[in-house]
Amino acid sequence: MTTVEIPLTTRKDWSSDQEVKWCPGCGDYSILAAVQMLMPDLGVRREKTVFVSGIGCAARFPYYMNTYGLHSIHGRAPAIATGLATSRPDLDVWVVSGDGDSLSIGGNHLIHALRRNVNLNILMFNNQIYGLTKGQYSPTSEEGKITKSTPFGSLDHPFNPISVAIGAEATFVARTHDMDRHHMQEMFRRAHAHKGASFVEVYQNCNVFNDGAFEGITGKDNRAEMLIPLTHGEPIRFGTNGDKGVIQGADGHLEIVEVASVGEDALLRHDEHHDDPGLAFALSRLSSGPSMPTPIGVFRDVARPEYGESMTAQVDEAQAKRGTGDLDQLLRSNSFWTVD
């Protein structure tokens, strides 16, 4: 095999000539910048990179990347990207989506792409609101939320996107937020490196319709006390002085404790590669919304056969056994007769 050198690129090479049209101050800008700046480091080619999206504010993302891109229909990006990724294993396929796109209209496609483990990097920008349709509650909005469509408060119990992804047995699940470029890039880099479906929830501020939704946990002064960093192999610990931690109780459920009261050895050590999704799921349940200490980082990173690769293997196997397909033979594969 010959090694083809990847040309050196800069952020500029990955930015399209289209004017970015999100509202000024939108969290999407910082996510776009993080991605555009990360791409030159990933050792990939623009022409082999495709961004696929559905509908919503986040879904405009592909227009701003100087790669191949497909802005499709509401909720369907994982399905469309599945066809692309499985038929073109040579491509890097990213899906950019929002909470409504991924978890409401497109919930079915998301969970099936995850369980099949299609080689997709799915970035879900969660702003807990419908932005593009001007401010209705979303499937991740907190209960009782007052919006244009819920003047008396929403009745829906919200999805926890990480729980949904782990419930679907996604092989890579992570959470990050739009206020920390370095952390975002680390999560995106890990998602890209993972073979199979990667799901990254990005807490993203909609400064027009849901401003400050995550400020309580992602604000610079709040992070130490409110974000629980997950580091593989390390005890799960947070707080300004590292004084809080997570333990697993006798009945298996997780709880936040003062480290001093249980001792450091009692803390749960984070294991991304734990095969059973139960522990990662329990971690996702530590917080039911951005008003509580919330785990951030990689919840789960396990290996399972990638769908497109398995599909290709079946084709290869058939061709190794039967050759590359003879049309005349095909037409005669049932009983035939000859008239002279």
Place this chain on the structure above:
Amino acid sequence: MTRQTEQLDRVVIRFAGDSGDGMQLTGDRFTTASATFGNDLATFPDFPAEIRAPAGTLAGVSAFQVHISDHQISTPGDAPTVLVAMNPAGLKANMGVMARGTTLILNVDAFDERSLAKAGYAESPLTDGSLSHYTVYEIPMTSITQNVCKEAGVKPRDAERSKNFFALGLVSWLYTRPTDETLAWIHQKFGGKPQVEEANTRAFRAGYDFGETAELFDARYEVRAASFEPGTYVNVSGNTALAWGLIAAAKMASLPLFLGSYPITPASDILHELSKRKEFGVRTFQAEDEIAGIGSALGAAFGGSLGVTTTSGPGLALKGETLGLAVSLELPLVVVDIQRGGPSTGLPTKTEQSDLLQAMYGRHGEAPLPVIAAKSPSHCFEAAIEATRIAVKYRTPVILLSDGYLGNGTEPWKLPDTSTLGTIEPNFAVAPNHENADGTAVFWPYLRDPETLARPWAPPGVAGLEHRIGGLEKADGSGNVSYDNTNHEKMTHLRRDKIAGIANDIADVEVDDPSGQANLLVIGWGSTFGSISAGVQRTRAKGQQVAQVHLTHLNPFPKNLGEVLKAYEHVLVPEMNLGQLSRLLRSEYLVDAKSLSKMQGSPFRAAEIEAAIAEILGA
């Protein structure tokens, strides 16, 4: 006893029994034996939606009708000449189509009180005289089968399942069918289960021998081989031919074939067939729903595959939104609709042609796309190639219409010389196609071919052609998002004109009007071809003149169609719907197209077409 063998020019046999009685298998084997024997034939499998409806009831009757002949035929026959009924329900459900004087072969073992009651018989038809105008053969098929199987150590309950092979053996004897192939097939199919193989073989032989020795039958019958053009033939169903056509088309275009599909009756057999053929590089993806079926196919098309999705009416409705995107993206895509009775779940195993208007108009926005229809089981092969040719050349989704009757029905097909199939050129974009004001070469995904109005197809992987496309309206040429109002109108016109222009690239309709004297034109589309042709032939046999046109291209229509229609005083449009084509013809050409409707889940009978023609022409 010495028997004579009577020559028949054709015979229509209907096998009927419970859903679990193996009637489809029996019919299929009889058909195969007849096909290899050299008869022309057409089949009509007719079964309920339930896998195992309550045993013995009318709802559970599964039937298979086969028409074999010594001359060219085009339909599975208006009415059976022989009914093989494995139980009272099989008899009762089909008596409506049996003319007096026809033959009934009954499994008399199944005519017990309980089964009679289940079928709704107050009195046994065997004794109440209701069958006196028929030639009835009462044969204890179940008990004979059990007896011959007992010797091989097969339990009576298991042996009972082989009674369809007894029926097959008997009918094979009655119509002097060769037996070797059926016995070989039993061995091949059941070789892994020696007891089942033994039971089926014994039952088949017992049926055959029963005919020979029972002195019940005065004569055997023979339907001689029909004369076919020299060539190699197979008996093919529409769904199989369609799957093979897709494989052939992908090969012609040198494109990998990707099928995204969700199981739905009566289209699933295409998914089954294609999933077996991975050596052709075929990727089949059983999606989570109909939407993901077409979505994945469209994603694969963006990536440079021949994207295909297969479905039936309800699934086509779910795919409507993605079809709109495909029209906007202008990517090749083949969407196959094996129509069935609707609306909603309707009659999922029965045939209908009621999705024509959905195919034409069932989308949001102005979203024209080509629609083509197959006219016979074997024609599905050619239709799949034509759908692909148009999709690839014009970068457009194409809807290919077939239906349950074509999909499951079979006919002998003279295999084409595959070396003459030709090629389909994908013409992928390889280089930038536009120069910016500053002199830089760029790629414009919506810069059209001036002749076909097709846009370039540039799958990912080529440096310098990176581009973004989507469902938002695009600026003519550059393809960038554009909300400009005059650009939108221009793009709407361009999308329309591109599809309309395909009329220049398809053959004119051929008018079948031997005398040139007809003043009535019968025009149809899709699976009615066989029935209409038979009805037209009958009319001509009476000395009357009638012209026939059958459409494969429904959007756009062939260029000469208006002229052809206007040359006739009367236009009759038989369709298995409420008159969808006639509505299109009326609105497009302002002709007084009269509709002949049928929505009974089964194809037109030739006699129905003949009668409708007679009504217009006068007797």
